[in-house]
Amino acid sequence: MKHVLLAFLLAATPSVAFAQNAETENAENGKRIFENFGCAGCHGYEGQGSRDGARLNPAPSIEVMLLQLRQPRDLMPRYQESLISNRDAADLHAYLASFPPAPDPKTIRLLTEN
């Protein structure tokens, strides 16, 4: 089902190919969207996730991210292209990919000793 949807989305949105072009990705714009559109509210400023939103670190593939934006599972509202264009989505994805990786919990005293 997921693959059918994805195929449909990719076919219906020719700009996805453009969006996937790394050179045009602008993580700064992605940050703007992530914070101003309220994404951080559920997913956390570093994509750590919460009770209300999935962890986005490490970033999902752009295909999975797009699928979730356009045909969300769970309770996330659907973002239409007029709200977040495929180009903006690519920028958003670039920003997700810039989150610092989580440290190994074994290196954090508060997590190992408690």
Added chain:
Amino acid sequence: MSKPPKIKRRQFLAGAAAAGPAIALAASGTRAVAQTSSVPPVPPDESQAPTTTEPIHGKAGSDFMVDVIKSLDIEYVASVAASTFRGLHESFLNYGQNTKPEFITALHEDVAVGIAHGYAKVAKKPMIAMVHGTVGLQHCAMSIYNAYADRVPIIILSGNIANSVTRMPNVEWNHSALDQNAMVRDFTKWDDQPASLQAFSDSMLRAYTLATTVPMAPVLITADADLQEDAIPDGMEARLSIPRLRARAQPMGDSGAVREAAKLLVEAEYPVIYCNRYGRTEKAPALLIELAELLNAAVVDPHMRMNFPNRHKFNHSMRRELALAAADVILALEPIELWGLTNTVADVDLRPNRAMRRNPNLKIIHIGSEALMMKSNYGDVQRFASVELSIPGDAEATMPSLIEAVRAELSPVRRASNEVRGLMLAEQSAGLMDAARREAAFAWDASPISSARLSMELWDQIKTDDWMMPTETQLMSDWPYRLWDITKPYQTMGGSGAQGVGYNTPAAIGAALANKPHGRLTIAIAGDGDFNMAPASAIWTAAHHQIPMLIIVRNNRAFHQEVMYVQNMAVRRNRDPANCFIGTTIREPNIDHAQIARGYGLYAEGPIENPNELGPAIRRALAVVRRGEPALLDVIAQPR
């Protein structure tokens, strides 16, 4: 020796008020104007009739009321001083020596009731909240509603001047009503407005008994001001009596039905125990551990009470849906949302009802007290659920007989096969802690500070103390329940009941008041929205009464829950979600909670934005708390 005559104070004043204008008119035309306005004439004219009564000799009505209250062994009365109960107030202090109950000064009635709410959850017995007629009761309506929905006993006292002839003009009329109790009748278990001292005595005993019998809830007694203030008429005192408060049993489930429940549980392939408002006393967790271990059953606990240790091998709350989906029998103990155990209403367009993924052979056994008290107006009733076996009764009181019945049903063969299931359950839960630790590492060094980091910086410094956390944790993604070791039967107490924001700080103060004689370290974490919605002046009460506690304001500078709702609405409608911060955030200016707290007399630090500065700040604040005082930290936090 003949006693001076007892004069009814209010009747005297009423007479004086009626005569006043005439006397004043005779003396001076201008003073007559002053008499009819709300400003008293100054200076007093000595040619006028005396305006004070003889002092009351012997006992005042409110002294007897204090006798009645003392018979109930109530420790505290939290109150905002007010004239409709000034008789009682004075009697508590002088006649009652300000002990049992001791006066706790609050600066807002919602705080007084919130304190009583938190106190009762820890002390396991009610205290009094005393509030002004009409306006005071209006102020605390939400806190009463929270306590009602949370099934927590509070004795609310209020005042009223029932006799309109004894009301002074102007204000006393505004602070009196025909039936002020009606305002909160939908969310109190019982209320009364006794018309005599004997009736007060009977009603207080009834109120206490009803409030503390499951289902527990707040009760309200409005004490008439004349009855409080006037002397007890000659010869009456000897005829007044105070019924004895005696031990009472709590309602238990029907024994036949309990045996049937035991059979179903013993024969189940994968029984799951779901407990919500189950833990009523400190005995509750041990009983639930016994049952879960006897059955080798998973426990799912949304922690509305201290029900079950979070690290117990059978605690599957962190894999709630997996456990519930696998269950062929669910034992729901005081569940609140019984229908919601198998269904959901999705928060998407048109709000479709959806059946959850559950075992097609699922049978639900329900033991709970919801059916024993229900009122129509507020939605506390929840959606109707039809379950296989419903046993009205207090779940905790029913637990010993259920355990006994399960023991009787368990054959050696069953016991052995259940133990195999127990091994599997332990295996399933074994990885939960490590998984939580891995999750906690994300955004570990972030600023704003992550909820996981905040939780662990605190835990690191309290874990060897005898600690108690009185606040809700859902809005910080439940990190304390995921990472701490919560074992003692008093260490948590769940949330507000009706989600009336402004609960956490006052309730935490009440909890800390109850923790104080035990020397427990109370650590409260309140959202900034919650902290500010209850009057922040609540913390003055903690400072004034030297109630030791650490308050951490988890400051995401928003009513963040509402940020998410408005953002969701905007996106669903394909409109600009960036506007979701308008009306939902608490910025420009940022609130400086540390400065506020210092203003109310607390030690305070903040805003703390750097996660590396949090640990040392907690250490300094805890040093203050360990000295016996309250302290506050303002921590700039991630949204969730």
